[in-house]
Amino acid sequence: MALPQKKQQKSDATAARLSALNLPEGGAWAREARGAAKARVEAMGLPHPRDEYWKYTRPETLVAPQAPKAATFAPYESAVFGDIDRVNLVFVDGVFDPARSDDPAIGGVEIEPLAGVAAKDIHWARDLYGVLEARGQAPVERPLAALNTAYATEGVVIRVTGKAAKPVNLSYLQEALDTDVMIHNLVKVEAGADLTLLENGPAAGRLSKVLEVEVADGGAFHHVRTQGRAHERRAATHIFARLGKESTFKSFTLTVNGALTRNEAVIEFTGDDAVAHVAGACLGDGKDFHHDDTVFITHDAVNCESRQVFKKVLRNGAVGVFQGKILVTPVAQKTDGYQISQSLLLDEDSQFLAKPELEIYADDVACSHGSTSGAIDEEGLFYLRSRGVPKAEATDLMVIAFVAEALEEIEDPVIAADVLSRLEGWLHRRRNG
Amino acid sequence: MLEIRNLHVELAEEGKKILKGVDLTVEDGKVHAIMGPNGSGKSTLSYVLSGRDGYEVTKGSASMDGQDLLDMEPEERAAAGLFLAFQYPVEIPGVGNMTFLRTALNAQRKLRGEDEISSADFLKLIREKAKALKIDADMLKRPVNVGFSGGEKKRNEILQMALLEPKMCILDETDSGLDVDAMKLVAEGVNALRSEGRSFLVITHYQRLLDHIKPDVVHIMADGRIVKTGGPELALEVEHEGYADILAEEA
Numbered sequence A: 001m002a003l004p005q006k007k008q009q010k011s012d013a014t015a016a017r018l019s020a021l022n023l024p025e026g027g028a029w030a031r032e033a034r035g036a037a038k039a040r041v042e043a044m045g046l047p048h049p050r051d052e053y054w055k056y057t058r059p060e061t062l063v064a065p066q067a068p069k070a071a072t073f074a075p076y077e078s079a080v081f082g083d084i085d086r087v088n089l090v091f092v093d094g095v096f097d098p099a100r101s102d103d104p105a106i107g108g109v110e111i112e113p114l115a116g117v118a119a120k121d122i123h124w125a126r127d128l129y130g131v132l133e134a135r136g137q138a139p140v141e142r143p144l145a146a147l148n149t150a151y152a153t154e155g156v157v158i159r160v161t162g163k164a165a166k167p168v169n170l171s172y173l174q175e176a177l178d179t180d181v182m183i184h185n186l187v188k189v190e191a192g193a194d195l196t197l198l199e200n201g202p203a204a205g206r207l208s209k210v211l212e213v214e215v216a217d218g219g220a221f222h223h224v225r226t227q228g229r230a231h232e233r234r235a236a237t238h239i240f241a242r243l244g245k246e247s248t249f250k251s252f253t254l255t256v257n258g259a260l261t262r263n264e265a266v267i268e269f270t271g272d273d274a275v276a277h278v279a280g281a282c283l284g285d286g287k288d289f290h291h292d293d294t295v296f297i298t299h300d301a302v303n304c305e306s307r308q309v310f311k312k313v314l315r316n317g318a319v320g321v322f323q324g325k326i327l328v329t330p331v332a333q334k335t336d337g338y339q340i341s342q343s344l345l346l347d348e349d350s351q352f353l354a355k356p357e358l359e360i361y362a363d364d365v366a367c368s369h370g371s372t373s374g375a376i377d378e379e380g381l382f383y384l385r386s387r388g389v390p391k392a393e394a395t396d397l398m399v400i401a402f403v404a405e406a407l408e409e410i411e412d413p414v415i416a417a418d419v420l421s422r423l424e425g426w427l428h429r430r431r432n433g
Numbered sequence B: 001m002l003e004i005r006n007l008h009v010e011l012a013e014e015g016k017k018i019l020k021g022v023d024l025t026v027e028d029g030k031v032h033a034i035m036g037p038n039g040s041g042k043s044t045l046s047y048v049l050s051g052r053d054g055y056e057v058t059k060g061s062a063s064m065d066g067q068d069l070l071d072m073e074p075e076e077r078a079a080a081g082l083f084l085a086f087q088y089p090v091e092i093p094g095v096g097n098m099t100f101l102r103t104a105l106n107a108q109r110k111l112r113g114e115d116e117i118s119s120a121d122f123l124k125l126i127r128e129k130a131k132a133l134k135i136d137a138d139m140l141k142r143p144v145n146v147g148f149s150g151g152e153k154k155r156n157e158i159l160q161m162a163l164l165e166p167k168m169c170i171l172d173e174t175d176s177g178l179d180v181d182a183m184k185l186v187a188e189g190v191n192a193l194r195s196e197g198r199s200f201l202v203i204t205h206y207q208r209l210l211d212h213i214k215p216d217v218v219h220i221m222a223d224g225r226i227v228k229t230g231g232p233e234l235a236l237e238v239e240h241e242g243y244a245d246i247l248a249e250e251a
Helices: A002-019 A028-044 A114-119 A131-135 A143-151 A378-386 A391-407 A413-429 B042-050 B074-080 B097-111 B119-132 B137-141 B150-164 B180-193 B208-212 B233-250
Strands: A087-092 A109-113 A156-160 A168-173 A180-189 A194-200 A206-215 A220-226 A234-243 A248-256 A260-269 A275-285 A290-299 A305-315 A319-328 A336-345 A351-360 A366-374 B002-011 B017-026 B031-035 B055-064 B082-085 B092-096 B168-172 B199-204 B217-222 B225-230
Touching (some): A002 A028, A028 A114, A028 A131, A028 A143, A087 A109, A114 A180, A131 A143, A131 A206, A143 A234, A156 A168, A156 A194, A180 A194, A180 A220, A206 A220, A220 A413, A234 A248, A248 A260, A248 A413, A260 A275, A275 A290, A275 A319, A275 A391, A275 A413, A290 A305, A290 A336, A305 A351, A336 A391, A351 A366, A378 B074, A378 B092, A391 B092, B002 B042, B017 B031, B017 B042, B017 B055, B017 B199, B017 B225, B031 B042, B031 B233, B042 B082, B042 B168, B042 B199, B074 B082, B074 B097, B082 B150, B092 B097, B097 B119, B097 B137, B097 B150, B119 B150, B150 B180, B168 B180, B180 B208, B199 B208, B217 B233, B225 B233
Parallel strands (some): A156 A180, A168 A194, A220 A248, A234 A260, A260 A290, A275 A305, A290 A319, A336 A366, B031 B199, B031 B217
Antiparallel strands (some): A109 A156, B002 B017, B002 B055, B217 B225
């Protein structure tokens, strides 16, 4: 019987992983949150290749007690967002490094390292830490996120009380070989407050990262990240967001390189008239590139707008996965949901697997979705070449044209230009190669 | 000088014959017009000359100033001085018009072994050319042709022509989709570029564009061949009598 066998394998793999870890010390609230998270992991079991949402992405290397070997990126990666006026907080191999970080004291924002927060017996973080992650476990289980809640000791806890004076940037440097890291960040955007959070860098050979975000009524959260160019890095990242009335949430991710990336976003509208956009562009070259975007948006309030825009450029056997869901509950009338996932396959070896899902229980909604796979637009390519642009350069421009809709989701033009230049650099280095 | 000799072309995939022996010589500094009913092969001729994929030349030749065009990549033809103004200019999201124009100009200079133009010189040049075509700063900043009106797209084609300074310009149905004012503006832009060293091949279905861009020679194309050649009066004849009568006379 297949089912008992899978169940046994899951529980064996989970036990093996948990036995290699120790629950961290901490204050009263953190001990409680971590213990509860560990219990969730034990109840669910870690991901198995035959789990419904792991059919297209093999979880073994993310689940195994020992992380696979992983070289760091050479030449050393130049810092994206380096020219933006920001507060830079640096993590080296997953550990917050205050000496290499800016002074976090800026207007409108309170920033504390997770380690310090978790040591306290009482802290507001208890209302958020692991709380949004636990809510996000149904109807689809995300055990790697619960594992992170239980065992992560590093991260930042951010409370946004007004309009943040400048963006906060989290730089994740990867300096040692074969690193295995868990980072858990919390962001609480209070009513009417506004923060831009930037993240960049690979962080580790194997990274587990959770970001829990609560945006209160009228608040705004903008998030832009690039995931680092290290070829052998593996990452499972989760964003859990809960959005209040008239709030705004926008998240964009650029992924180039990396052996395995699974980015999950779980977003819930709890207040009316809110907006959530989740977007991503990934560029993969080679059969050792596997990128997975898994998104779940729950409309549980009236007149909210959600957009999912995911673009993947794949070549030389690279694999891209998209699993995106819009769930509209019976109360969520006037929902405006949009979902597009597209791949540009630059050769016949590359692969795009897409599973768009809509589940709608309200009757007055507008939801649309589309998923396409295609080759480069010959018409556009000829247009550029007829103007004298050589084929390789024209192809790069057509790639940029393809991902443009996702890039347009970045609101700040300076940040968008920085991301675009990163993307152009990647294309340029691979031209004719 | 553009010289086309006995050019036979078919669609590469279907094997359908489109051009069945085109002979045409456009001397330096001249404006030739090609008119003809839909499906006569006018646009195919423009695509074959500029190097679009999907066509197979089965017989004949096409050269510009003695260089064999058919043997060159599209970008090489452009660098050699050939320009095609598209009937349907392509939208390229995410690529700013200005970036596109500079990339094209520098790519051509590079292919010709010339130095790239400096940013300051480029800016000066493009502002001057854009002003003459009433193209504002916003149109230069926006992504290539994205959200442009029909008239704006065609003006943007002429702007590229003005910037790249080709020797041989092919205008493929440039008047399609334009109202009278937009057509006048485009025609003025073209007329301003007329010079001794630059030739034009104006492909059009209707005579009206030729009221504004006065041709030296008019050809009528039908069923893949040039069936009649004359002066500007030939275009007026088409306007008054229609293609059917002229083709009947020739048959």
